Amino acid sequence: MNRFRSSAFVLAALTAFPILAAPVDQAQSIQKQTNQASVRSQKVIDKSASASIELKASIERLREEVNNLEVYRHHLKTLIDSQNQEMTSLVQQISDIKETRQGIVPLMYHMIDGLKQIIAQDKPIKLAQRRERVEKLTALMGRADVSEAEKYRRILEAYQIEMDYGNKIATYQDEMTTSDGVTREVDILHIGRLSLLARSLNHQAFWMWDMQSHQWIHGDTAQLTRINQAFDLANQHIAPTLLDVPVSLAVTEAK
Template identity: 80%
Template sequence: MNRFRYSAIVLAALSALPTFATQIDQAKSIQNRTNQASAHSQTVIDKSASASIELKTSIERLREEVNNLRVYRNHLNTLIQSQNSEMASLEQQISDIKETRQGIVPLMYQMIEGLRQIVAQDKPIKLTQRQERIEKLTALMGRADVSEAEKYRRILEAYQIEMDYGNKIAAYQDEITTTDDVTREADILYVGRLSLVARSLNHQQFWSWDTQSRRWVDGDISHLAQINQAFDLANQQIAPALLDLPVSLTVAEAK
């Protein structure tokens, strides 16, 4: 009887083995699927983590670019404000220049006319050159390719030259017309605006400018030595010395 029970138990166990093996296989299969799912999940997690890191990196880079753009925008705003201020200043300067030009142009014409009157009333020192200079200034005023500043500078330069005639002693050659209505080439000497004399080219005769009659009058031949000495001094042929020359002054100038 016991042997029969044992045999039955053995048979029952043997009959249960296929079912148990199937369950083990199922468990292994589940385990494998679980492992695969875990591996897949880990791969997804790794990809997500990598994507998250890249996203954070991109966000940081974009944030830095935004900050740089903000700094650049502020810089541009500062430049624009500066340019607007400079533009307003230039517009004001242009307006001022227009107003100044409207005032300076008539003044320049008046100055040229003033030069013309000075030369006409003055002693005939380098008269031809001075008259030509005035005519050139008059022509210059009508030229569009020359700035107003350059025109004004030339006029001031002409006035400076006129002033220099009163501070220099110099000699040059030019034609004169004497009291006998004869036009001749002569050496001319001026000592500022105090004295203006002319000497014949052979050094044997001289004339002095008479401011009252505005003519060249014959000089006293006894003063010829002093006249020649004055010319030598003007030509830097002798050392400076005291000169004895006839003066060419009006009564008002002499006072």
């Protein structure tokens, strides 16, 4: 009888063991899933922290760009106000003078002198072309086969071209002489009159025009990626985007 009971007890214990083991396995599985979830959560946290740092850096860059744009906007406003005043003055002079050769010719010479001053004080954007244009206007004034109206139209056209330099972003190839006296063939980019940059033809170096010293200064190669992006934007190789490039302003322009 006792032997029968012992056998029954052993049988009951063996039967209950799988039942007891199942919750343990389930607990271990839950623990494993919890650990995996914790690892995934930590990765998400790390990624979010990294993204937050990058976002803060981007915000700082954007703030700097906004400040640069504010300076540029103020510069443009000052330039436009000055040009409007000059145009108003010219319109007033034209309306006041008589339609005679004696009255209009001195005004046109005065306007050509004004172009020379603008070119001399400005950044050397397409400098050779601009000087050549003024020389042609000066020569045109001595031609008897060209009417005064046509001469005046050409002068106004030259003023319009000068204004356009301040409103466009464009590239062109030209020669550049650096402060060490070396002349190079380079790609040149101007962003309005805010920034004037030159890049080597192999895209491995760049220079920026310094309005204080009136010379080309070698740029930091760490900025080459942003410089190349600016050239690509000007050449319409990429979609419009914010640019982070060095600016060059005279003291009076930066105020």
